Amino acid sequence: MPELPEVETVRRGLNRLVKGQTIESVEVRWDKTISNMTPEEFDAEIAGRTIEVVERRGKYLLFRLSGKKTLVSHLRMEGAYYTMPAGTEPGKHDLVTFKLTDDIDLFYRDTRKFGRMALVNDTDVMSVAGLAKIGPEPTEEALDLEYMVTIFGKSRTAIKPFLLDQSKIAGIGNIYADEVLWQTMIHPLTKTNDVTPTELAELRLNIINEMARSIAHHGTTVHSFTDAFGEAGEFQNELDVYGRHGEPCLRCGTELVKIKVAQRGTTFCPKCQIQKEP
DNA sequence: AATAGCTCCTGATGGC
DNA sequence: TGCCATCAGGAGCTAT
Numbered sequence: 001m002p003e004l005p006e007v008e009t010v011r012r013g014l015n016r017l018v019k020g021q022t023i024e025s026v027e028v029r030w031d032k033t034i035s036n037m038t039p040e041e042f043d044a045e046i047a048g049r050t051i052e053v054v055e056r057r058g059k060y061l062l063f064r065l066s067g068k069k070t071l072v073s074h075l076r077m078e079g080a081y082y083t084m085p086a087g088t089e090p091g092k093h094d095l096v097t098f099k100l101t102d103d104i105d106l107f108y109r110d111t112r113k114f115g116r117m118a119l120v121n122d123t124d125v126m127s128v129a130g131l132a133k134i135g136p137e138p139t140e141e142a143l144d145l146e147y148m149v150t151i152f153g154k155s156r157t158a159i160k161p162f163l164l165d166q167s168k169i170a171g172i173g174n175i176y177a178d179e180v181l182w183q184t185m186i187h188p189l190t191k192t193n194d195v196t197p198t199e200l201a202e203l204r205l206n207i208i209n210e211m212a213r214s215i216a217h218h219g220t221t222v223h224s225f226t227d228a229f230g231e232a233g234e235f236q237n238e239l240d241v242y243g244r245h246g247e248p249c250l251r252c253g254t255e256l257v258k259i260k261v262a263q264r265g266t267t268f269c270p271k272c273q274i275q276k277e278p
Numbered sequence: 279a280a281t282a283g284c285t286c287c288t289g290a291t292g293g294c
Numbered sequence: 295t296g297c298c299a300t301c302a303g304g305a306g307c308t309a310t
Contacts, residue, residue, distance in 0.1 A: 001303065032286090059304085076304055077287085093288095112287045114304070129306060157281065166305075174303070262282080264303070 002075045004138065004171030005214035007059045009233060010081060014054040014061070017083050021100040022050045023065075030095040033110065036118040045119050046071070046098075058134050058170030068122045073108075074130065079115030082107055133167040138207045143169060148200050152192040159195060160188035161262040171211065175220055175242045178267050180206045182241040187275035188259075188266045194276050213238065241267045 002010070025047050028039035037045070049065040056062065063071035073079070086103035096108035096117075108115070118128055126132060136142040151168055152159075162168060163177040172180075181188055183206045184199060195203070214220060219233035236243075240250050245258035249269040258267045 003304095074305085077302085110287095111289070112303085114287065116306095130304095155280075161281090164304080 001077050001173055001175070002059065002079070002219075003173030003176055004059055004211055005176075005217075005235065006219035006233065007056055007061060007075065007171075008215050009219040010075070011054050011056045011061055014063075014081060018051050018098075018100060018104070018106055019053055020050065021102060021104065021106075023047060024099045024101060026099070027090075027097040028095070029090065029097075030110075030113055033095050033108070033113070033115060033117060034119075035116040036120065042119060045069070057131060058137070058166055059173070060128075060131060060134075062125065064122070069119060070122050070125050071117055071119050072125060072128050072131070073117040074115055075110070076112075076114035076116070078112050079108065079110040082109065130166065135165075135167050135169045138169055138171050138211050140208055143204060143208060145201055145204055148204055149197055152195055152200055155192040157192060158189045158261055159186060159192050160264065160266055162192050164262075164264065169207070172207065174264050174266075175239065176207075176210055176214070178242045179240060180210055182268060182273065183210070185272050185274075187273040188261050188268055189275055241269070243267070 023046050026043045028034055028042060031039055034042045046065070046069075049067055049069060052064045052066060054061060054063050059074060061073040061075070063073065065071060084105050084107060086099065086105050088105055090097055090107065091109070093109045093111045094107045095110050095113065098106040098108075100106055108117075120128060136144070136147065152162070155162060159181065160177055163172050163180070164174065178188070180203060184203045186195060186199060186203065214235040217233055217235035217238060220235040220239065241256055245256045245267045247256055248254065249256055249272060252269065252271050254269055254271040256267055257270050258265060260266065
């Protein structure tokens with residue numbers, strides 16, 4: 001499941017592979033992938049535009065196109081981009097083909113068909129659903145401790161789903177939420193307003209560092225994630241808890257436990273991450 | 279306003 | 295072997 005580091009890895013790959021290329025035409029084989037127009041309108045609107053640069057906000061890719069248009073793309077669970085020589089036959093899960101100059105086809109593959117893309121005017125990007133209320137990027141500059149103290153103090157929900165809420169902090173998904181909670185030794189069911197300012201300061205640094213470290217490793221490969229070169233990231237080798245339930249905690253040796261929190265699989269150490277008594 | 283629940287999808291997995 | 299049921303999971307939407 002692509003989270004911020006995986007999307008950033010894809011962004012960098014796309015800039016090396018398709019920046020400066022012009023889109024000659026588009027073929028859409030799953031209509032719902034294009035969320036704000038029909039495939040015919042999409043082809044008519046995008047044909048002839050040049051990919052000037054690919055940017056990112058949270059887990060959203062922003063293809064900046066000539067003529068002041070932006071293609072907003074969210075990979076959701078299994079979306080992926082890769083290039084092939086022109087005329088390559090699309091596979092079962094290749095939902096969109098962008099036919100580019102220089103005899104390159106850019107394929108969008110998405111096994112579960114959850115991913116969505118929308119073509120909008122540059123000026124309308126921040127009103128696209130999901131981006132309208134997106135929280136700060138998890139970086140030293142953008143994620144301010146005072147902001148965290150304020151938003152955590154206002155909520156009484158469990159911290160695990162709170163970290164997954166993109167309107168609070170952008171980019172964190174199920175894997176990194178479990179990782180940073182383990183690092184900070186916070187139980188996933190802890191109410192956000194029970195987290196102390198000291199813990200929040202530590203959590204903030206762990207989030208920022210975890211994202212940067214994962215980007216440096218080209219993201220985490222679980223299930224089907226591959227970057228734009230078709231290569232897998234290596235950060236899965238650095239994970240401390242995700243996917244390790246039943247195995248010993250790397251800090252205390254206690255067997256890691258997996259529970260459900262707000263419909264999400266959640267792995268944690270029952271000894272290191274103690275839930276606070278009310 | 280905050281928050282919980284439902285929905286979209288398909289491959290993988292398990293029971294018999 | 296094969297068939298059906300169950301499940302995972304990000305985020306947009308609806309309901310409370």
